[in-house]
Amino acid sequence: MDIRKIDDSISVAPQIAITDVSEIARLGFKTLVANRPDREEPGQPAMADIEAAAAEHGLKWVYMPVESGNITDADVDQFATMIRDADTPVFAFCRSGTRCTVLWSLSNARELEPQDILSKAQQAGYDMTGLIPRLLQHASKR
Template sequence: MKELPGDVFVTGQLMPAQLFALAEQGVMSFINNRPDQEAPLQPMSDEVEQAAMAVSRNYYHIPMAGGLTPGLIEASITAYESAPRPIVTFCASGTRSAALWAFAHVDKLGVDGVLDAVSAAGYQLGQIRQPLIDFAAREKN
């Protein structure tokens, strides 16, 4: 797991059983950015949600299948604003989750701040610099 500012951790695919151990370690919320049926042995979102509910944790399914959309960004902002922390967010490799985290936090940390944070966590997302700039400028207007 890679740590991002704000008590957020990013990782690749989680299996339902892993949520039990993470809950024991104090994780309060899970954000799943992986669409169902993306890979053959991947658990369905419903299975992961049931595991989260079994340990009384918050669960958000915000699947990113393709490019960033305003709806994905808004859903991510809402989840990060309302989810109790610590939060574990995941997808296949963590890259999509890191990108959505960046968009959800660019208004607080700035473009360089979010890109530096995701880079420090091991995600090279320079390709989203201009979209982050555009999104941040749109938010200010």
């Protein structure tokens, strides 16, 4: 399992296995978020099975699938609300962790400076420079 910490409230990862859920709980995460659609690709674990494992290990489950390359402002707003209300720390996953990082980046653009967002994402191994126009757009709504 490839866990990438963005900040104290959230870490992201590529697709997890059902057997990873116990380790996620053991590490102290409180909320498990799936940003990947069910059956996006063959062989991917079923979200219902991951949800059942999350319940078994006392994790709050949030299924918030978004389409890769097509993250809308509504998706960002939904993610921001979820993070604000979630029991932290949050563990979010998708196919590669990028969608989760995009959602986190854009949902924080009204609070953090774009350079801070880019830096935190980069430290987690994700290049968000392609988001600069959208980050600035969201920042202008402060």
